Amino acid sequence: MSSRHSRRAILQGGGVAALALGTGLLPGFAQRALAEEAVARDAGPARKKVFCFLFLRGALDGLMALQPLGDPRLQELRPQLALLPPGMPSKGAQSAPLVSLGDSVAFAAHPSLAPLLPLWQQGHLAFVHAVGSPDPTRSHFDAQDMLELGTPGRTSTPEGFLTRALTLAPAQEPRSPLEVVALSARAPRSLQGEKGALAFSGVDQLRLRPQAGTGGNPGRAASREVFQALYGEGADRVSSAGQQAFAAVDLLEKKTGRNGPQTDERARYPGGPMGNSLKQLAQLIKADVGLRVGCLDAGGWDTHAGEPGVLQRLLGELAAGLSAFWLDLGERAADVTLVAATEFGRTARQNGAVGTDHCHGSVALVLGGDVVGGEVHGLWPGLRDDQLYEQRDLAVTTDLRAVLASALTGALGPIDLARVFPGFTGAPMPGLIRA
16 A cells, blocks of 8 residues: 555635733744844745744544545444434435545545535545554643654653754745744744744734833833733733833834734634634735744544544644634745644544544645645555554554654755654655645
């Protein structure tokens, strides 16, 4: 069996962070912001390729998101969760309006992923199935740490995988004070050690607008008072760092005006944190402020009970958000690669609460202008007992680090992957990203 299954779809309808959030990232950022003061005064850096990582926290059920209809064990293992192709007796199961036929097994995308149909057909969206970590842990906390640190089996690594990737990637000049952004309440562990990262939940939080009547730059005018309230006697120690951080505000406003980046009125983002984060990320990318790495979080994927209803909502939000994100980006979509992945998957057999428990393999989504889309990549392991990991889990046949390596090198340039992912002896996943 080839390492990549081509699926031609028959798809049918059916820092500044510390100011706003108390995350304490400012001191390291100050050094970069100070060095780039001239950038903030000028028009700003030229457009660059952007790598985005969307962490689906809680363990997405890959066998629900993209079901192997061609595997005869599916219905036996999941009598209430299995999707069935149109025309087959359902026995209470849902029907599957999105069907993808392949050379060895047929896959069906969950009906809630229907908004992604155009991106699949246009070749911008790909799936990688049976993907995950070589570490067998079923602990959310350990698995999430290992993924973000890039070191399966180790949770004490001092730096995140994105920190190492940025350090090793070819430098692009001029550098930007908005080069690395996390659209979240605090910087993720994947950026641990990256002193230039900004973490904030929305672009407006970057500005810290003062009371009416305050003259001068609003962020700079308000910063002293805000620092004093947050840090008390320590305000003097961090205030200068905060002042440098407002270089990011200056750059953003020079590129977009006081009203900030604009959203394409045709883009219909879903409500909630995931849709808002994608919207904010699209705004920053379109503003051409020099963003190279953007991180997002989306939680709630731990479906031990009542899985059909939970995933109908979450997958619908994911699909609507990614669809709006792509539309909103416009011509900048060609410069973006987004990987949406989770820490591990769910058991092949459903449990007594119409849910699934922690397991090994799952699925990843890869969206971008350089993605070889319209395909399901990876090696399908099968669902027989002798094919399942420990006779209960979807086996991992593709190391998630290979997927991340492909996307990272495509967006950031040549990188020493052995240093980005210590202990990884593999290579970027072939055929996933166009050279």
